[in-house]
Amino acid sequence: MRAIFLASASSRRKELLRQLIGNNFKVVSSNYHERTQPDMKPFDFIIHNSIEKAKDSASMISSGIVIAADTVVTCDERILGKPHTGDKAREMLRQISGKKVRVITGVTVMDLDAQRRTSFWEKTDVVIKQLSNAEIEAYVKTAEPLDKAGAFAIQGKGAIIVEKIDGDYSNVVGLPLFKLNKVLFDFGIDVLQMTDDIAGTENL
Numbered sequence: 144m145r146a147i148f149l150a151s152a153s154s155r156r157k158e159l160l161r162q163l164i165g166n167n168f169k170v171v172s173s174n175y176h177e178r179t180q181p182d183m184k185p186f187d188f189i190i191h192n193s194i195e196k197a198k199d200s201a202s203m204i205s206s207g208i209v210i211a212a213d214t215v216v217t218c219d220e221r222i223l224g225k226p227h228t229g230d231k232a233r234e235m236l237r238q239i240s241g242k243k244v245r246v247i248t249g250v251t252v253m254d255l256d257a258q259r260r261t262s263f264w265e266k267t268d269v270v271i272k273q274l275s276n277a278e279i280e281a282y283v284k285t286a287e288p289l290d291k292a293g294a295f296a297i298q299g300k301g302a303i304i305v306e307k308i309d310g311d312y313s314n315v316v317g318l319p320l321f322k323l324n325k326v327l328f329d330f331g332i333d334v335l336q337m338t339d340d341i342a343g344t345e346n347l
Contacts, residue, residue, distance in 0.1 A: 145332060146207030150200035155298060156212060159318040164332075165339040173211060175199040185222055189213045189249030190262050197251040197260070206256055208330060214248040214317050216269075216293025223293045232283050235294035236304075241273035244293055246315045252326050261326055265319035267310030269297070274304060 147168040149160055160168055173196035183191065197211035216223045218239050226232040246269055251262040274282075287301060288294040295301035297308075297315045313320040324334055 144337075146204075147332070148200060148204060148207055148209045150196045150209055150211035153317060155296075155317045159313055159316060159320060160210065162313075163320050163324060164327075164334050164337050167337050167339070168210075171200040171203050171209070173197075173199040177213065185215055185217050185220070185247055186249070186264055188222065189215055189247055190251070190264060191249075193249040193251040194260075194262055197253045201253055201255055204255065208327075208332070209253040209255065210250070210323070211253075212248055212250045212318050214246065214292055214314075217245045217247065218242060218293075225290050225292050226288060226294050227290060229283050229289070232288040232294045233279055236274060236279045236282065236288065239271045239293060239295075240279070241271065243268055243270050245269070246293070246310075248314050248317065248319055250319065250323060250326075252323075252330060254330055259330070261329070263322055263326065265311055265314045265322050267308055267312070267314045269308050269315060270306040271295070272304055272306045278304070 148171045149156060149168050150171060150173040152170060152172040175195045177192045192213035193211045197209050200211060201209045223235055226235050246267045247264060249264045251260060253260045282288060285300055287296050287299050295304060297305055308315060311319045311321055327334060
């Protein structure tokens, strides 16, 4: 069985990839730090980041398949980023209140043995309910919005502020499984034939 590596320490991405291929992967966290590029459009930005993450993790191994991803949330075609303080989270939640935001994930799959690389993106539109000040305060107090793209986590308590979505739910969480499965199949990996014989997703 081919060795598969996830270039991310994100617990959300690990759970999503485990949903798709079981425990048949290991984590090789990328040390690449995303840098804001004002001249880059969101779609170009996330593809660029996913490629750089894949390349960084690939430099630590010699064989196998690397999967890397980068997710951003945009509002009015601007990348919102990840709030690191309560004040920033409040500001961002007020900004997206009652609006449609777009979650975009760029993914790169790299086959080190075949020296082959494929990148793609997925987008999902998310409608955020009109939030009261009390709701914003209560949500910020949970600390969940901190360090989350767009200041919400749909897989957590943030689900109650999401009115509806149009697109791939797993993409909003951080890894678009439908398109990823297609790419993995093209790389010779049939997820329906995989079992959980390989133990663990420990970091290398």
